[in-house]
Amino acid sequence: MLDLTPREVKERSALRINPCKTCQPVGAMYAALGVHGCMPHSHGSQGCCSYHRTVLSRHFKEPAIASSSSFTEGASVFGGRSNINTAAKNVFDMYGPDIIAVHTTCLSETIGDDLNSYIMDLDLPEGKIVVHANTPSYVGSHVNGFFNMMMGFMNYLTQRTGTPNGKTAVFPGWLNPGDIRELRRLAGLMDVPATFFPDQSGVMDAPMTGRYDMYPQGGTTIEEIRGLGDCAGLIALGEIIGAEPAELLRKKWKVPFVLLPAPIGVSNTDQYVSALRRASKTEVPAELEAERGRLVDLLLDSHQHTYMKKAAIFGDPDVALGLTSLALEMGMVPKYVITGTPKEEFTRRANALFSKYGAEGCTAKANADLFELHQWIKNEPVDVMIGTTYGKQIAKAEDVPFVRAGFPVLDRYGGTLLPIVGYSGAIRLTEQITGALLDRFDRDASDEDFEIVL
Amino acid sequence: MTAREKLLEKYSAKVYKNRKDHILQLEESDEARNIAANTRAIPGVMTARGCCYAGCKGVVVGPLKDVCVITHGPVGCGFYSWGTRRNKARTDERADKNFVPYCLSTDMQEPDIVFGGEKKLEKAIDEAMAIFDPKCVMICSTCPIGLIGDDVQAVARRVEEKYGIRAIGYSCEGYKGVSQSGGHHIANNGLMRYVIGTGDEPPKTKFSVNVLGEYNIGGDGWEEARILKRCGIEVLNLFTGDASYESLKSAHLAHLNLVMCHRSINYIAEMMKTKYGIDWLKVNFIGVGATCESLREIAGYFGDAGLTARVEEVIADEIGAISEEMAYYRSRLTGKTAGIFSGGSRSHHYQALLADLGMKTVIAGYEFAHRDDYEGRDVIPLIKEDADNKNIESITVSPDERFFRRAYSDEEIEGLREGGVEIDAYGGMLPEMAAGDVVVDDYNHFETDELIRTMKPDIFLSGIKDRYSIQKAGVSSRQIHSYDYSGPYAGFNGAANFGRDVTMALYSNAWGLVTPPWRHAPMLVGSVAEGGGK
Numbered sequence: 002m003l004d005l006t007p008r009e010v011k012e013r014s015a016l017r018i019n020p021c022k023t024c025q026p027v028g029a030m031y032a033a034l035g036v037h038g039c040m041p042h043s044h045g046s047q048g049c050c051s052y053h054r055t056v057l058s059r060h061f062k063e064p065a066i067a068s069s070s071s072f073t074e075g076a077s078v079f080g081g082r083s084n085i086n087t088a089a090k091n092v093f094d095m096y097g098p099d100i101i102a103v104h105t106t107c108l109s110e111t112i113g114d115d116l117n118s119y120i121m122d123l124d125l126p127e128g129k130i131v132v133h134a135n136t137p138s139y140v141g142s143h144v145n146g147f148f149n150m151m152m153g154f155m156n157y158l159t160q161r162t163g164t165p166n167g168k169t170a171v172f173p174g175w176l177n178p179g180d181i182r183e184l185r186r187l188a189g190l191m192d193v194p195a196t197f198f199p200d201q202s203g204v205m206d207a208p209m210t211g212r213y214d215m216y217p218q219g220g221t222t223i224e225e226i227r228g229l230g231d232c233a234g235l236i237a238l239g240e241i242i243g244a245e246p247a248e249l250l251r252k253k254w255k256v257p258f259v260l261l262p263a264p265i266g267v268s269n270t271d272q273y274v275s276a277l278r279r280a281s282k283t284e285v286p287a288e289l290e291a292e293r294g295r296l297v298d299l300l301l302d303s304h305q306h307t308y309m310k311k312a313a314i315f316g317d318p319d320v321a322l323g324l325t326s327l328a329l330e331m332g333m334v335p336k337y338v339i340t341g342t343p344k345e346e347f348t349r350r351a352n353a354l355f356s357k358y359g360a361e362g363c364t365a366k367a368n369a370d371l372f373e374l375h376q377w378i379k380n381e382p383v384d385v386m387i388g389t390t391y392g393k394q395i396a397k398a399e400d401v402p403f404v405r406a407g408f409p410v411l412d413r414y415g416g417t418l419l420p421i422v423g424y425s426g427a428i429r430l431t432e433q434i435t436g437a438l439l440d441r442f443d444r445d446a447s448d449e450d451f452e453i454v455l
Numbered sequence: 456m457t458a459r460e461k462l463l464e465k466y467s468a469k470v471y472k473n474r475k476d477h478i479l480q481l482e483e484s485d486e487a488r489n490i491a492a493n494t495r496a497i498p499g500v501m502t503a504r505g506c507c508y509a510g511c512k513g514v515v516v517g518p519l520k521d522v523c524v525i526t527h528g529p530v531g532c533g534f535y536s537w538g539t540r541r542n543k544a545r546t547d548e549r550a551d552k553n554f555v556p557y558c559l560s561t562d563m564q565e566p567d568i569v570f571g572g573e574k575k576l577e578k579a580i581d582e583a584m585a586i587f588d589p590k591c592v593m594i595c596s597t598c599p600i601g602l603i604g605d606d607v608q609a610v611a612r613r614v615e616e617k618y619g620i621r622a623i624g625y626s627c628e629g630y631k632g633v634s635q636s637g638g639h640h641i642a643n644n645g646l647m648r649y650v651i652g653t654g655d656e657p658p659k660t661k662f663s664v665n666v667l668g669e670y671n672i673g674g675d676g677w678e679e680a681r682i683l684k685r686c687g688i689e690v691l692n693l694f695t696g697d698a699s700y701e702s703l704k705s706a707h708l709a710h711l712n713l714v715m716c717h718r719s720i721n722y723i724a725e726m727m728k729t730k731y732g733i734d735w736l737k738v739n740f741i742g743v744g745a746t747c748e749s750l751r752e753i754a755g756y757f758g759d760a761g762l763t764a765r766v767e768e769v770i771a772d773e774i775g776a777i778s779e780e781m782a783y784y785r786s787r788l789t790g791k792t793a794g795i796f797s798g799g800s801r802s803h804h805y806q807a808l809l810a811d812l813g814m815k816t817v818i819a820g821y822e823f824a825h826r827d828d829y830e831g832r833d834v835i836p837l838i839k840e841d842a843d844n845k846n847i848e849s850i851t852v853s854p855d856e857r858f859f860r861r862a863y864s865d866e867e868i869e870g871l872r873e874g875g876v877e878i879d880a881y882g883g884m885l886p887e888m889a890a891g892d893v894v895v896d897d898y899n900h901f902e903t904d905e906l907i908r909t910m911k912p913d914i915f916l917s918g919i920k921d922r923y924s925i926q927k928a929g930v931s932s933r934q935i936h937s938y939d940y941s942g943p944y945a946g947f948n949g950a951a952n953f954g955r956d957v958t959m960a961l962y963s964n965a966w967g968l969v970t971p972p973w974r975h976a977p978m979l980v981g982s983v984a985e986g987g988g989k
Binding site: 002004007011015016017018020022024025026027042045046047048051052053054056058059063064065066067068069070073074075076077085089090091092094096106107108111112137138140143210211212213214215341372391411 | 465466467496497499502505507508529533535536537538554556558559562563568579580583585586598602603629842846924926927
């Protein structure tokens with residue numbers, strides 16, 4: 002496996018090998034799927050739409066609906082105005098969504114299609130809405146596409162009526178439905194009425210009923226998005242993915258926000274719970290504190306198997322930072338922490354975490370790729386890898402235990418239904434990580450060292 | 456109202472006008488067997504189609520294992536086509552490098568779009584040369600490349616001069632043509648121009664073949680090669696599953712071309728016929744009966760008594776090995792109905808295998824087939840070119856005097872045809888289908904959903920984008936592009952694998968759990984009155 006990857010690291014400035022990111026539009030599509038009754042629409046050639054739907058279906062094992070402007074060579078020369086006109090009519094006719102969320106592609110961005118004016122000129126059926134976001138594939142990564150689409154919805158829809166709705170807005174960032182459910186449960190326990198935006202729970206983990214519903218129960222409603230401007234405050238999770246949308250809501254409607262790390266691990270979850278506590282002015286219930294206590298108990302119980310174990314962590318910036326924080330809480334050394342997303346903020350925050358725990362000899366890098374990570378591991382190995390499915394090639398090549406987390410995970414089932422966030426998510430991750438380490442320990446043990454009790 | 460009429464009645468006038476010619480319901484008579492195909496999809500209908508790049512890089516050139524295939528563009532296109540198609544490959548004596556597990560991209564950024572990306576592409580190739588030292592580099596263009604005017608062919612020429620290797624630039628921008636199909640054609644042209652015919656490694660036997668349009672998904676090609684080898688037929692190349700640049704160079708020395716996926720590679724079959732005189736046979740290794748028929752046809756082509764006898768021995772032995780298993784699956788599946796929506800070939804191929812299992816295909820459709828894939832190659836002269844097809848280059852070749860040789864004269868070929876060896880011919884899918892069956896070209900989400908509801912097939916074979924909506928509607932569903940990570944489905948062993956997978960799709964115990972028990976149990980109400988009932 003990956004036999005052609007040499008140990009020697011050669012400087013590269015042009016060739017990306019085995020990326021740890023993908024392009025903006027898929028992020029926009031996923032964000033739009035978190036809005037109830039919404040059809041994501043890809044304004045470009047139809048291959049983009051096909052690829053994005055495919056990777057989303059492979060990750061969630063769910064239908065991922067989206068339509069395309071189906072550009073041909075003609076549209077690429079003359080512009081895609083008639084394509085979006087036809088598409089909007091057909092989508093509303095055939096698929097009846099409440100709202101279409103258009104995102105652009107490198108094709109429509111390169112030719113400079115003006116979606117603002119195209120959409121303004123659309124002849125829409127009564128009560129139907131079309132919004133858009135610019136998501137050029139050659140800027141940032143899929144993470145940018147996600148927050149750009151959030152801002153697209155907010156630019157078109159949010160308002161301030163002057164009457165506070167008494168709710169707290171929560172931007173969960175790019176997580177799985179199981180994570181969002183968990184964040185909502187925590188908000189419920191803390192007695193915080195909240196609007197989660199976007200919210201793919203119920204949509205990208207729709208139950209089996211024997212009836213296919215294109216727009217299942219779930220997703221942030223248009224009314225809820227409109228109401229974001231009337232929220233008392235905003236908790237934006239994910240310091241990279243949440244920053245720009247949070248800033249937009251503050252600028253537009255003066256909604257104050259706290260920007261927190263993705264609530265992965267004890268202290269990151271503590272920050273979320275503390276923010277909820279401030280919002281509701283309610284004490285943390287005993288039930289939740291006990292949950293936290295069980296997690297810390299588990300960390301202490303298992304510490305001897307994780308202490309100073311070296312981990313390679315890779316994926317989207319906020320998830321990778323959260324996993325790094327948990328790894329440090331477990332006493333591990335996050336030897337390599339990378340993201341493909343080009344955001345230097347990531348490196349700064351990862352280094353801050355290393356210093357906080359006095360972890361030495363760790364490397365963090367944004368705009369990195371899995372080929373480079375593999376070369377590092379060849380030079381200085383790690384005990385465990387934690388990240389997205391594509392890491393499995395390296396894990397196999399170097400015989401490293403591997404725990405899957407983040408997006409995309411294409412080769413396992415059920416993971417999107419369960420959380421990695423919150424105290425319960427950290428319990429799940431701790432079980433997975435120690436399990437992976439101990440499975441390896443057992444596999445490699447000689448018969449006389451093979452322990453029944455560990 | 457027929458299923459077709461039900462499907463069309465919900466469309467607006469404009470969509471109706473377009474879609475009516477893409478949807479057939481086969482009648483008792485042989486009329487209404489003409490279909491519209493390979494025309495542009497209507498924006499917004501949720502077509503399943505992909506793009507030109509997907510056809511070129513994803514389908515045809517991506518599987519070449521010893522080639523550094525570099526996607527020139529933003530990172531997404533390379534990412535999505537990385538390790539997702541199941542075109543299996545392993546190193547061999549000709550190709551000691553396998554790039555299939557790798558994804559190489561120029562990951563273009565905004566300044567590259569504004570100022571041009573050629574320099575970055577050349578730099579990327581320099582870096583690839585320094586790290587991997589391949590014998591061949593192929594550049595696949597994504598949408599922005601043509602728009603910003605990067606000349607990938609010029610870059611390829613410069614790379615050839617600089618490194619003395621083969622370098623090929625493909626202008627397969629996503630917006631070209633109407634589907635993946637244009638990309639297949641562009642890839643075929645490149646292989647024909649720059650690869651096939653540049654080698655000189657002769658076959659070792661007198662019965663050597665290339666299997667064209669076999670991408671070795673789930674190991675299909677390996678199962679085919681196993682059977683062919685047992686029969687004494689030498690497989691020079693699978694095109695392009697598990698294929699190498701090094702090996703394709705000598706593909707023109709084969710005695711016969713076999714065509715599996717007619718849609719994606721008929722261009723090469725035809726061009727090799729013209730340029731090298733190699734005859735081709737449309738084969739189908741999907742299904743026990745179909746595999747036997749194809750093997751007999753190949754033996755018939757070579758007309759060698761020893762080979763013919765060997766083929767019969769192998770057939771008897773292989774069928775013997777799977778007969779018990781197949782009989783069991785047939786007992787579970789007989790009488791079931793199926794729908795198949797695939798790319799451009801499998802909807803035809805799999806009807807044979809489903810029939811082996813006692814099943815009937817009632818719905819069939821293609822994403823990107825042309826009329827000849829439905830109606831047979833006789834229709835080709837009648838196909839009208841439109842603006843979209845014209846943009847896909849069609850190259851003409853002429854006989855290459857060094858290598859051109861005919862195995863048979865025209866009269867001999869006629870004789871073989873009369874004997875059932877259908878040289879250079881493909882009759883298409885429609886003749887195999889019966890009255891009442893529905894055929895859909897460039898199917899979309901709405902049509903899939905409606906047909907599931909109205910025709911209620913027992914199983915639907917389609918792609919990942921439909922996989923879960925079909926299942927949610929209560930119909931068993933399997934991916935016929937990726938085989939749901941199973942396979943091989945080709946040949947004799949593949950038929951048994953497929954039988955197993957369809958059986959489990961239909962009989963999975965979880966189907967019995969969909970409706971909670973309380974939905975059908977009356978709520979117990981009331982209580983026995985005190986002192987009552989005596």
